[in-house]
Amino acid sequence: MSRRNLKKHFEILELDSDASLPEIKNAYVRLKKLYSTDSMVMTPIADEFSKKKRLEVLKQIEEAHAKLSDELKDEHQRSANLGKPGIASGNGTEGEEAESVSFSGEVLRKIREKKGIHLYEVALDTKIRVEILENIEHERFDVLPQEVYLKGHVSNYARYLLLDPRKVADDYISRYKDWKGEAKEKD
Amino acid sequence: MEKSSTEKEGKIWAIGGGKGGTGKTFITSAIGTYIAGKGKRVVLIDVDIGGANLHSFLGINRPKKSLTDFFETGASLSKLAVKTGIDNMSLISGDIHSLASDSIKFTQKLKLFRHIMKLNKNYVIIDLGGGSHNNTIDTFLMADKRVVILEPEITSVENMYHFIKNALFRKLRMSLREYGFKEIVEQMWERRQEYKIKSLRELMDHIRDSFSYVGDIIDKELSDFKLYLILNKIRSSDDILIGSSMKSIFKKYLCVDTRFVGFVEYDDSVWRSIRERRPFMLNYSLSRSAKEVEVFTENLLNGKEIKLSRS
Numbered sequence: 363m364s365r366r367n368l369k370k371h372f373e374i375l376e377l378d379s380d381a382s383l384p385e386i387k388n389a390y391v392r393l394k395k396l397y398s399t400d401s402m403v404m405t406p407i408a409d410e411f412s413k414k415k416r417l418e419v420l421k422q423i424e425e426a427h428a429k430l431s432d433e434l435k436d437e438h439q440r441s442a443n444l445g446k447p448g449i450a451s452g453n454g455t456e457g458e459e460a461e462s463v464s465f466s467g468e469v470l471r472k473i474r475e476k477k478g479i480h481l482y483e484v485a486l487d488t489k490i491r492v493e494i495l496e497n498i499e500h501e502r503f504d505v506l507p508q509e510v511y512l513k514g515h516v517s518n519y520a521r522y523l524l525l526d527p528r529k530v531a532d533d534y535i536s537r538y539k540d541w542k543g544e545a546k547e548k549d
Numbered sequence: 550m551e552k553s554s555t556e557k558e559g560k561i562w563a564i565g566g567g568k569g570g571t572g573k574t575f576i577t578s579a580i581g582t583y584i585a586g587k588g589k590r591v592v593l594i595d596v597d598i599g600g601a602n603l604h605s606f607l608g609i610n611r612p613k614k615s616l617t618d619f620f621e622t623g624a625s626l627s628k629l630a631v632k633t634g635i636d637n638m639s640l641i642s643g644d645i646h647s648l649a650s651d652s653i654k655f656t657q658k659l660k661l662f663r664h665i666m667k668l669n670k671n672y673v674i675i676d677l678g679g680g681s682h683n684n685t686i687d688t689f690l691m692a693d694k695r696v697v698i699l700e701p702e703i704t705s706v707e708n709m710y711h712f713i714k715n716a717l718f719r720k721l722r723m724s725l726r727e728y729g730f731k732e733i734v735e736q737m738w739e740r741r742q743e744y745k746i747k748s749l750r751e752l753m754d755h756i757r758d759s760f761s762y763v764g765d766i767i768d769k770e771l772s773d774f775k776l777y778l779i780l781n782k783i784r785s786s787d788d789i790l791i792g793s794s795m796k797s798i799f800k801k802y803l804c805v806d807t808r809f810v811g812f813v814e815y816d817d818s819v820w821r822s823i824r825e826r827r828p829f830m831l832n833y834s835l836s837r838s839a840k841e842v843e844v845f846t847e848n849l850l851n852g853k854e855i856k857l858s859r860s
Contacts, residue, residue, distance in 0.1 A: 376797060376800065392790070392793060392794075393797065396794050396797060401791075401794055402701070402702075402703045402706050402791070403706055403791060403794040403795050403797075403798050404798070405703050405706060405707055406706060406707045406710035406711065406798075407710070407748070407798065407802050409747065410747050410748045410802065419801075
């Protein structure tokens with residue numbers, strides 16, 4: 363589906379139809395927050411904004427976001443496959459990174475920051491708590507959950523960043539194991 | 550986004566927003582001082598009925614002549630303008646308390662605007678004052694650039710929403726009357742319960758559905774009705790989000806496009822300047838708030854929005 367056919371969804375998120383993935387993300391988080399909490403800005407329209415309306419609006423926002431990120435991820439990948447720069451320029455380096463770089467918490471954080479995504483946005487979507495994400499990025503292995511859970515979290519986070527979940531999880535867990543080995547030696 | 554020539558050329562700016570005390574007068578004086586400093590000829594007009602005190606923000610005395618002289622004796626506007634002590638900038642006082650403001654006829658307002666447009670100035674900046682009186686709304690509607698000042702407070706949000714809603718309703722009614730469809734809006738609004746119309750948005754949608762040709766007129770009026778939003782007296786960076794939220798609500802519920810041009814943080818040096826009888830922008834030209842004024846004034850001049858790293 364071309365961007366033109368997605369006009370309705372862009373409008374719901376109050377975006378122009380050339381918006382990038384991070385922009386879509388930002389708009390989605392902002393609007394979801396606006397309509398799901400009792401912002402002071404909603405007071406003048408409290409009469410019109412029934413519970414039913416609220417759910418309707420939130421549903422539209424969810425749909426628009428799901429649809430757009432889905433479609434544009436494809437677009438992004440297609441253009442990456444063709445060797446052309448991706449739509450969200452600056453994000454096109456992940457492919458190289460996936461091959462040459464070992465995924466540490468630091469690398470994940472850098473990739474996320476380059477995309478302009480906040481941790482709380484990741485948390486909202488992946489349902490992983492912000493503190494855990496933060497600990498993953500800072501590799502605070504001593505406070506992170508057990509290996510099986512950790513592996514799940516890391517692959518979810520990787521998927522969210524459009525990285526290969528298996529490769530990222532393997533790299534990350536091997537670092538975790540190294541630390542564990544060292545920790546044991548110390549004991 | 551298409552840019553009409555009037556937007557860039559927009560000579561007459563109205564500063565309003567419903568609630569009193571949100572800082573319209575301060576912002577009018579600050580915008581004026583900044584633009585005059587760029588070498589443009591500026592005149593400020595104070596039409597804040599009952600609360601005209603723009604002169605105090607400039608550190609000068611209340612002008613002796615005012616728009617009352619224009620309406621009553623036909624004095625020319627250039628005769629009413631007084632020096633402000635700032636190069637390139639003069640002030641016309643709109644102190645019209647001696648004249649019952651309700652008695653100003655619509656044709657007189659049109660005449661005033663014709664004269665304002667003829668002033669040999671680059672920019673005319675009108676401080677509207679608070680309230681949603683028809684005089685205030687008409688002046689707001691006639692301006693080329695409609696600027697609204699919001700304070701991050703519930704009362705300010707509510708008053709601004711109703712101010713804009715009233716202004717839009719009045720504009721639609723006036724333009725539909727021009728086309729001979731005056732009754733449509735009024736009848737539908739009066740029978741809104743029957744039609745299950747709760748909001749202006751629903752009213753507009755309803756009219757559009759019933760009379761497609763009227764829908765075209767509404768669409769045109771709406772695309773002309775652009776707002777410029779400034780957030781004043783913010784106390785934390787979280788407050789900035791209120792500007793973006795207000796923009797969303799205007800779009801969704803009133804179908805109005807808003808440009809969020811900037812914000813100014815709460816700053817004690819504003820009232821200190823008034824006490825010292827010195828214009829803020831000169832007295833505290835290096836302060837953060839002065840820089841923030843510069844940013845949104847440039848955005849107003851260029852029809853741009855503020856760049857938020859995260860909006």
